[in-house]
Amino acid sequence: MKKWCLFLSLLIVALILTACGEPFLSTMKPAGEVAEKQFDLLLLSTGIMVLVVVVVVIIYLIVLIRFRRKRVGEDKIPKQIEGSHKLEFIWTVIPIVLLLILAVPTLLQTFELGNVSGKEKVDKDGNRENLVVNVRANLYWWEFEYPDLGIVTSQDLVVPTDERVYFNLIASDVKHSFWVPAAGGKMDTNTDNENYFYLQFDSEKADEAGNLFYGKCAELCGPSHAYMDFKVKAVPRSEFDEWVKAMQNFEETEPTTAVAQQGKEIFENSCIGCHAVTPDNSTPANARIAPNLADFGNRTTVAGILPYTKENIKKWIQNPGDIKPGNLMYDSENFSDEELDALAEYLMSLKAQN
Known part of the structure; x- marks a missing residue:
């Protein structure tokens, strides 16, 4: 009876959970x-x-x-239906x-x-x-x-x-x-x-x-x-068209704070070799070896899985292998806390403006 009760309990829970989503x-x-x-x-x-x-x-x-x-x-034989x-x-x-x-x-x-x-399918203008x-x-x-x-x-x-x-x-x-x-x-x-x-x-x-x-x-x-x-x-x-216009007219704005300016300098000396910060597709696909970071400031997550916070950006930059084992971004444990703050602030400033 205990086994049956456990089985029925699990079945009921499973049925309830099927309605979740x-x-x-x-x-x-x-x-x-x-x-x-x-x-x-x-x-x-x-x-x-x-x-x-x-x-x-x-x-x-x-x-x-x-x-x-x-x-x-005992001796009753039901009617046979063979054939x-x-x-x-x-x-x-x-x-x-x-x-x-x-x-x-x-x-x-x-x-x-x-x-x-x-x-x-294309229209009369070939678009x-x-x-x-x-x-x-x-x-x-x-x-x-x-x-x-x-x-x-x-x-x-x-x-x-x-x-x-x-x-x-x-x-x-x-x-x-x-x-x-x-x-x-x-x-x-x-x-x-x-x-x-x-x-x-x-x-x-x-x-x-x-x-x-x-x-x-x-x-x-x-x-x-x-x-x-x-x-x-x-x-x-309408919102999609506005986003497209903003991305097509994207211009990297100059950092407004000294910390963000420091982050930009660090980025250009260490990260720019893999990551682009402009959203145009002029670079061939096989040369785009890391995520494009244009409009990074408007993202909803960090690395696709972490809540979008400054601390999580720093955590990802410092030890990406701990968050996504096997990813191709090398760990950056040589960055100081000050440099991580600067990089995070710079990245959060990368936004396409409508």
Whole structure:
């Protein structure tokens, strides 16, 4: 009885937890066209499976109760149904019908969701009609390039709501997988070929989530796979256009404090070899070996996982290997506390102004 009580308790807790989920992260709270279609397929397949299980259990219980030995006697032999064409037909046709009910919409949705021809559509002036983003996965960070806009960002992806956004996916080192749980299923990023798909973020669901969704790597890629996160800022088209304008007109402002000026000098003597601080995509992709830090002051996290605070910036600069083991940024334990303060203040001043 103790084991059964424990099992039932765990089952009840599991059932309760299945209802948990945040709108910015949960697949159970779809936030766009793709996620909703995939969620509907999930409900359909689950419903069919539950129906089959319920019918089988009911039949089992009926047989167990109706033909138990105590009721029918020791010598009672139930009516034999071997060779019944009617029953053979029923239990052959029903699985076929259920399979068709599941297979037809699944195949239709698979082909529809795999259709990325929209990313090639252009208007009468030859401009692409839909937003296209090149996603490049690295150990353990994400780069987002807007090829038609001349913009490169890292860790924070900005997209307009209520529009299809097409993604070209590739990896620079090992296989990763691009996944925004609330917006749709994952897609692998490979080193030798590009994958393509699209997502759409619903404006109402984005408002519920505070216009911020969480993205993750969904392919085991190394010791810091669990920390390979990114953020998606889903905003109305007008706000997206303002962001684009600010990034295209980005000019690094001169530090306003002596501490930030000191940080800039330290950065230019040690960090500039890997990190860019302007968001243009003029540098070839294979030369962009570290996250672009333009607009770093407007980020929501540090290294994709830590709350955005000055102390966490200093912690990351000093010992990145402790936070993301296996990442390619070397530890900087030789920086003094004063230099770390200066670097953090300088980085927090890097903002695109509208």
